[in-house]
Amino acid sequence: MSTYTLTGDDTIIINDLPLKDFADGDIATLDIPDDLIATTTGKNGNTIFALNESGKNATLTVRPLISSDTDKRLNGLIPKTENFASTILLTGSVVKQVGDGQGNISYNTYLLSGGMIRKIPGTKSSVNGDTQQAVMEYVIFFANNSRAIS
Numbered sequence: 001m002s003t004y005t006l007t008g009d010d011t012i013i014i015n016d017l018p019l020k021d022f023a024d025g026d027i028a029t030l031d032i033p034d035d036l037i038a039t040t041t042g043k044n045g046n047t048i049f050a051l052n053e054s055g056k057n058a059t060l061t062v063r064p065l066i067s068s069d070t071d072k073r074l075n076g077l078i079p080k081t082e083n084f085a086s087t088i089l090l091t092g093s094v095v096k097q098v099g100d101g102q103g104n105i106s107y108n109t110y111l112l113s114g115g116m117i118r119k120i121p122g123t124k125s126s127v128n129g130d131t132q133q134a135v136m137e138y139v140i141f142f143a144n145n146s147r148a149i150s
Contacts, residue, residue, distance in 0.1 A: 013092055037049055038051075089116060108148075
């Protein structure tokens with residue numbers, strides 16, 4: 001028997017505010033680049049397993065339209081270089097709704113904490129009609145992430 005997966009209606013929230021005003025294509029990408037565990041195997045197959053704390057790190061890249069409400073809100077969350085130690089870290093979540101084709105929906109939820117926007121987003125100008133000049137790209141690092149399926 002075939003299994004079906006229907007996706008859509010994803011929700012991305014930063015500091016309790018849903019993000020909207022997204023561009024085309026991939027509007028957001030959540031990357032968890034590091035392994036959660038480290039292992040090494042020695043003589044006689046003896047294996048050591050260790051928690052790799054950087055495996056909890058995640059990077060969320062979002063692509064709102066330039067000068068949209070979402071762009072303005074995220075721009076206001078860029079860390080200030082003066083008095084950097086007083087920066088308030090970000091929280092967030094990514095919720096992906098998944099249907100099974102039978103009317104049932106499950107929720108894949110990533111909870112994110114200890115976040116900070118990595119850099120001021122760049123821009124581009126084009127005389128060739130490149131629509132990407134109307135898109136901002138924010139890269140947000142989070143120290144911790146967890147995933148739940150309900």
